[in-house]
Amino acid sequence: MESLQSLESIENWPVPTAAAAVVRADGGLAGSHGPVDHRFPLASVTKPLAAYAALVAYEEGAIELDEPAGPEGSTVRHLLAHTSGLAFDEHRAMAAAGDRRLYSNAGFEVLGDHIAKATGIPFAEYLHQAVFEPLGMKSTTLEGSPAKDGVSTVADLVRFAAELQAPRLLDPRTVAEAVSVVHPGRKGVLPGYGHQSPNDWGLGFEIRDGKSPHWTGSASSPRTFGHFGQSGTFLWVDPDARVACVALTDRAFGPWAVEAWPAFTDGVLAELTRSR
Template sequence: MQSLALIENWPVPTAAAAVVRADGTVLGAHGPLGQRFALASVTKPLAAYALLVAYEEGAVELDGPAGPDGSTVRHLLAHTSGLAFDEHRVTAAPGERRLYSNAGFEVLGDHVAKATDIPFAEYLRQAVLEPLGMTATTLDGSPAKDGVSTVDDLVRFAAEVQAPRLLDPRTVAEAMTVQYPGTKGVLPGYGHQNPNDWGLGFEIRDAKSPHWTGTSSSPGTFGHFGQSGTFLWIDPAAGVACVALTDRAFGPWAIEAWTPFTDAVLAELV
């Protein structure tokens, strides 16, 4: 795909990207696909997927208590627990606002570890990484932001999310459904949005503007971006997912570059 070569124009030391279908067919790839990059918050979808495995195994309940008083696993996954961004401090009642929270995902990691008696990083490896052959992906630290991976590995994950084998497709469909519809909040880097829609660990595009995906991305597009200059989106209407990893922190350069890049990728698929 010629559109993927646009990453060569990004003002970053290194970038790699790929587009993959649900059956695992890689339609195009560019850059060092086996190079390991810090994922930052693109770690969250991996962590959420592991938690959903724990849910299907009966170790945790989505509507069971976790985090602040009145909060549930579902609240934490959907960033509506009331926890602050990077502090274990309550700033709102559960379900009241969409408060993007790294602390919430750390609570989730601890919750799964306690329920399974397995450290979360090891549970992630056993539940998701190993079955998908993601041998270059590791988590050493926070389940909110400390994952390290490659484009090659994330292509495997993106194919799994599109055509689930590790989870019941109904569970994945629930994860991609807006939780607590109409909730307003802030999308980091893009400002206040009403509504600020999220599923279970995945952000849902809907009609958000501005946004880090494309202007031509379908409303059902979901995924995540990371402050390390990384993103993963899945566009069900287009039938593809795209992974892009860089080694430059998210900033104005990414806001300027990512949207036209995604529009070019989608245009090439038509």
């Protein structure tokens, strides 16, 4: 395995503990740095994992993406795409389904309950059976809300990042739909970065497009997708660069991350380009 020197820059981040890794589209590990087996709270990086379980439930026939779920007029697709109208952290509707991009933890909690009812399996257990176990993510657990209470390691999330690039658990066409814009043109707030117009999302995955400011780098392609968490964590996949990156820390997201993460991403992409 080659070593990426750009990953070593996490040592300069003002955090107690950090680990990062890069995985190529063929599943090969391009490099890692830090304690990759240390378990970190994921915060909202939990959402892509929960979304993937929802897509497994869809392919198994337990749910349909366009069946009712959540507030009146909302569907599973709306919940995944943050267009259900539900408030951020409250189970109350603030807009009609499909009208606005309202980033919602409550929406993912409703989604988890909906899947548990449809499958007869508690959502945390379903997520384990559908995603963690088949991908060998032995150190990953959901310890509460499917919106924000996952705990994992860089080593485990690299497995998930590889899956996103070369799906084995899902039909690649399902993943392609999940990382394409759903309900295009919707404005909204990207937490930590303010209003974005448009604020594009797929099914549980944020899509970079032309957003500015953004937590990925200036060199990241518009098709880059992923998620970051308020616990100082992120996972992105750049399909054009054919690479994915995971970074986990134990310091809450803040100005330090706004400054450090884009430069880190640009450094990783630049080094990978030089090495080809």
